[in-house]
Amino acid sequence: MKSPGRAAREPQVMTRSMDEDRITGWLGARTPGGSRVLVGIGDDAAVLRPSREHTVVTTDMLVEGVDFRRDWTTPRALGRKAVAVNMSDLAAMGARPLFFTVALALPPDIPFRWVRELHRGLIDPASARGAHLVGGDLSRSEAGGVISITAIGESIGRRVIRRSGGRAGDLLYVTGTLGRSAAGLALLRAGRLRGRTAAEREALRAHHLPEARCAEGVYLAIHGFARAMMDLSDGLSTDLPRLCAASGVDAEIDPGLVPLFPAARRWGCDPLALALDGGEDYELLFAVPKARAPRLEKIWPPRLAPITRIGRLVAGSGKVWLAKDGSRRPLPRGGYDHFLSSVRPPTAPSVP
Amino acid sequence: MKSPGRAAREPQVMTRSMDEDRITGWLGARTPGGSRVLVGIGDDAAVLRPSREHTVVTTDMLVEGVDFRRDWTTPRALGRKAVAVNMSDLAAMGARPLFFTVALALPPDIPFRWVRELHRGLIDPASARGAHLVGGDLSRSEAGGVISITAIGESIGRRVIRRSGGRAGDLLYVTGTLGRSAAGLALLRAGRLRGRTAAEREALRAHHLPEARCAEGVYLAIHGFARAMMDLSDGLSTDLPRLCAASGVDAEIDPGLVPLFPAARRWGCDPLALALDGGEDYELLFAVPKARAPRLEKIWPPRLAPITRIGRLVAGSGKVWLAKDGSRRPLPRGGYDHFLSSVRPPTAPSVP
Numbered sequence: 001m002k003s004p005g006r007a008a009r010e011p012q013v014m015t016r017s018m019d020e021d022r023i024t025g026w027l028g029a030r031t032p033g034g035s036r037v038l039v040g041i042g043d044d045a046a047v048l049r050p051s052r053e054h055t056v057v058t059t060d061m062l063v064e065g066v067d068f069r070r071d072w073t074t075p076r077a078l079g080r081k082a083v084a085v086n087m088s089d090l091a092a093m094g095a096r097p098l099f100f101t102v103a104l105a106l107p108p109d110i111p112f113r114w115v116r117e118l119h120r121g122l123i124d125p126a127s128a129r130g131a132h133l134v135g136g137d138l139s140r141s142e143a144g145g146v147i148s149i150t151a152i153g154e155s156i157g158r159r160v161i162r163r164s165g166g167r168a169g170d171l172l173y174v175t176g177t178l179g180r181s182a183a184g185l186a187l188l189r190a191g192r193l194r195g196r197t198a199a200e201r202e203a204l205r206a207h208h209l210p211e212a213r214c215a216e217g218v219y220l221a222i223h224g225f226a227r228a229m230m231d232l233s234d235g236l237s238t239d240l241p242r243l244c245a246a247s248g249v250d251a252e253i254d255p256g257l258v259p260l261f262p263a264a265r266r267w268g269c270d271p272l273a274l275a276l277d278g279g280e281d282y283e284l285l286f287a288v289p290k291a292r293a294p295r296l297e298k299i300w301p302p303r304l305a306p307i308t309r310i311g312r313l314v315a316g317s318g319k320v321w322l323a324k325d326g327s328r329r330p331l332p333r334g335g336y337d338h339f340l341s342s343v344r345p346p347t348a349p350s351v352p
Numbered sequence: 353m354k355s356p357g358r359a360a361r362e363p364q365v366m367t368r369s370m371d372e373d374r375i376t377g378w379l380g381a382r383t384p385g386g387s388r389v390l391v392g393i394g395d396d397a398a399v400l401r402p403s404r405e406h407t408v409v410t411t412d413m414l415v416e417g418v419d420f421r422r423d424w425t426t427p428r429a430l431g432r433k434a435v436a437v438n439m440s441d442l443a444a445m446g447a448r449p450l451f452f453t454v455a456l457a458l459p460p461d462i463p464f465r466w467v468r469e470l471h472r473g474l475i476d477p478a479s480a481r482g483a484h485l486v487g488g489d490l491s492r493s494e495a496g497g498v499i500s501i502t503a504i505g506e507s508i509g510r511r512v513i514r515r516s517g518g519r520a521g522d523l524l525y526v527t528g529t530l531g532r533s534a535a536g537l538a539l540l541r542a543g544r545l546r547g548r549t550a551a552e553r554e555a556l557r558a559h560h561l562p563e564a565r566c567a568e569g570v571y572l573a574i575h576g577f578a579r580a581m582m583d584l585s586d587g588l589s590t591d592l593p594r595l596c597a598a599s600g601v602d603a604e605i606d607p608g609l610v611p612l613f614p615a616a617r618r619w620g621c622d623p624l625a626l627a628l629d630g631g632e633d634y635e636l637l638f639a640v641p642k643a644r645a646p647r648l649e650k651i652w653p654p655r656l657a658p659i660t661r662i663g664r665l666v667a668g669s670g671k672v673w674l675a676k677d678g679s680r681r682p683l684p685r686g687g688y689d690h691f692l693s694s695v696r697p698p699t700a701p702s703v704p
Contacts, residue, residue: 021594038406038512039512039514042515042598043445043514043515043516043582043598044410044441044442044444044445044515044581044582044583045408045409045410045441045442045444045445045447045503045505046408046409046410047406047407047408047445047507047512048406048407048408048409049406049407050402050403050404050405050406050407051402052402053402054390054399054400054401054402055399055400055401055402055407055504056397056398056399056400057397057398057400057451057453057486057487057502057504058396058397058398058453058487059453059454059455059487059488059489059500059502060455060489061455061456061457061489061491061498061500063457063491063492063493063494063498064494065494065495066457066491066492066493066494067491089396089397090396090397092396092397093395093396093397093399095397099409101409101410101411101502102411103411103412103413103455103500103502104413105413105415105418105498134409135409135410135411136411137411137412137413137500139413139415139418139419140415140418141415141418141495141498142415142416142417142418142495142496143417143493143494143495143496144494144495146413146415146457146493146498146500148411148413148455148489148498148500150409150411150453150455150502151397152407152409152504153397155399160390160391160399162391162395163394163395163396164395229396230395230396231396242373246394246395
C-alpha cells in the first residue's frame with residue numbers, strides 16, 4: 001500500500017480495470033494512524049517514532065486452502081484472525097503490540113467489497129489490540145489468496161519471556177480453554193458453517209476469531225511470574241515439546257487438569273484429543289517457578305482469561321509425558337503440522 | 353521459523369514426511385545474527401535492541417506466476433531479489449537496513465535443496481545490505497510459492513525523505529540506468545534464459561539481481577540534497593505520477609536526458625519505452641532544489657551509482673509530461689501494474 005491517497009469513490013470490483021493505486025489509496029485513507037506513526041500507508045515505507053524498549057517482531061501468513069477457506073469464513077473475520085495470530089506471538093513474548101504491515105496476494109476477480117471487509121477486519125481494534133496498520137503490499141495471485149502479516153511490538157522494561165527459560169520443577173500453566181478452535185474446525189469440516197447451539201457457536205467463534213492473550217502476556221512479563229512462555233498455535237502435543245527442547249527439560253502433563261471444551265463430545269469429538277492435538281487455540285503456555293505459583297494463583301486478575309495449572313517441567317531433553325497417579329507415558333506429537341495436514345481432510349467426520 | 357534448533361542433518365525433500373520444525377531448525381541454525389539481534393529465529397518473535405532513530409518499515413511480496421517463474425530464475429537469485437526489492441524501499445526513504453523477516457508459502461513437493469538455496473540468497477550480504485534475517489513463517493501452499501518480506505531499517509539523524517516533499521522548480525534525478533530490467537524480462541519472455549552476449553547477460557542480471565541503492569539513498573538523506581524520493585519499481589510513467597501526486601506538482605521529463613539501456617534495441621525493444629514503462633529497475637527517483645543541484649553534481653561520490661538529471665517539477669497536480677524544445681505532451685501511464693499485466697503475456701516478442 002505504497003500509493004498516494006487517491007481515496008476517491010469506492011471501487012466496485014477488483015478486476016483488470018481496477019488499479020493498485022486506487023485500491024491502496026482507498027484503503028490507506030481509511031486506516032487510522034497513531035501518535036507514534038510518523039508516516040503510514042502511502043510512501044515507500046512507514047516511519048515510526050523510536051522507543052527505549054526492545055523491538056519485538058513476528059510474522060505469520062495465512063494461505064487459502066491451507067489456513068482458511070473463503071467459503072468457511074467472512075473476509076472481516078479472516079482479517080481479524082490474520083492480525084490476532086500475529087498479536088498472539090507478541091503476547092507470547094510478553095510484548096505490547098504497536099504496529100503491523102500486511103502483504104496481500106489476491107485473485108484478480110475477487111470483489112472489491114471482499115477486500116474492503118478484509119481491511120475492516122485488519123484494523124478492528126478488538127483484534128489489533130492497539131496496534132496500527134502502517135503499510136502493506138498488494139499483489140495479484142494466480143491461485144488462492146495469501147495474507148502475510150508482520151507485527152511489531154515493544155517490551156515492557158526491556159524484559160521479554162523466551163521459550164528457553166523453563167527449569168525442572170517449574171509448574172506449567174495455560175490460559176483459557178484448549179481444543180475449542182479444533183472443535184469449531186470439526187464442525188466446519190462436517191459442513192456445519194453456522195452453529196445451531198450456543199456450544200457450536202462458541203466453537204466456531206473460537207476458530208474464526210481467536211483472541212490474542214496480549215493483556216495476559218504483558219501481565220506475566222511485568223510481574224515476572226513466567227520464565228518461559230509461548231503461544232499454542234499447533235496444539236499442546238506439538239508446541240510443548242518446542243518449549244521443552246528450548247529449555248532443555250521434559251514436561252509432565254496431568255490430563256485430568258487440562259482445561260477442556262467438553263461440549264465437543266456432542267459432535268463426536270474427544271475433548272482431550274482436541275486439547276492435546278488440536279491447533280489454533282492461541283492460548284498462552286507458560287512455566288512458573290514453583291515458589292511463585294501460589295502468589296500467581298492468588299493475585300491473578302479476574303478481568304484476564306483464567307489460568308490453569310496442567311503439569312510441570314522435569315529433568316529431561318525435550319519430551320512430553322502424560323502423567324497420572326505416579327505413572328507416565330509419552331505424549332505422541334499429533335498436533336497440526338503444515339506439511340502433514342490441511343483444512344481439507346480426505347474424509348469429513350460425521351455430525352449429528 | 354518459530355521452532356527450536358533441531359538443526360540436525362540436512363533434509364532431502366520437503367514432502368509430507370518433512371516437518372516444519374526440521375526445516376526451520378536447519379535454516380535458523382544457518383542464519384547469522386547481529387549485535388542488535390537479542391533473539392533471532394527460534395522463538396515466538398525476534399527481539400531487537402532499541403535505537404534513538406526512527407524505525408522505517410516496508411513489506412513487499414513476490415508471487416509465483418506474477419512476479420517470478422521458477423523456471424526462469426534460480427532459488428538463490430530469487431531470494432536475493434526478494435530481499436533487494438524491500439531494501440530498495442528503505443533506500444527510497446534514506447534509511448539504513450537493519451533487519452528483515454520472511455514468510456514463505458511453498459508447494460509441499462518442492463525439493464529441500466530449493467529452499468536451502470533460496471535461504472542462501474535471502475542471507476546473501478550483497479542483497480541484504482547489512483540487514484539480518486530475524487524471523488519468519490513457513491507454510492504449505494496449494495498452488496505456487498509466495499515470498500513475503502518485511503524489512504526494518506532506521507533513519508539517520510531522524511531524517512527521512514518522503515515522496516511528498518517535492519516543490520515546483522526542483523530538478524528530477526535518477527540513479528543508474530532505466531529499462532535494463534525490462535530488457536532482461538523481454539529476453540526471458542522470448543525464451544532466452546541465458547544471455548549469449550555481454551549486453552544480454554547484463555539485462556538478465558539486472559532483472560534477476562536488482563541492486564538496492566541503499567548507499568545512494570543514505571547519502572542523499574545525510575547531505576540533505578533530496579527533498580522527495582521514491583524507488584522505481586513499476587516504471588517511471590507509473591511511479592513518477594505517484595511522487596507528483598504526493599508532492600502536489602506536475603513533472604516534465606526530457607526524453608533525451610533519460611539514461612537508457614540502448615543495447616535492448618538489438619533484441620527488438622525500444623530503449624526509451626523500456627525506460628519509461630518498464631518496471632523493476634529499483635533505481636532511485638528524487639527531487640533536488642535547483643540551487644542545490646550544482647553542488648550535488650559536483651560532490652557526488654564516484655563509488656556510488658551515477659546520477660542523471662532527467663527533468664523538473666513544475667506547478668500542477670500529479671501529471672507527467674514529456675517535454676522537449678519548449679513543447680510538451682502528456683506521458684501516458686504505461687508501467688507495470690499488478691492487476692493489469694503479468695510475467696506471462698499472451699504473446700511473446702520475437703528475439704533475433
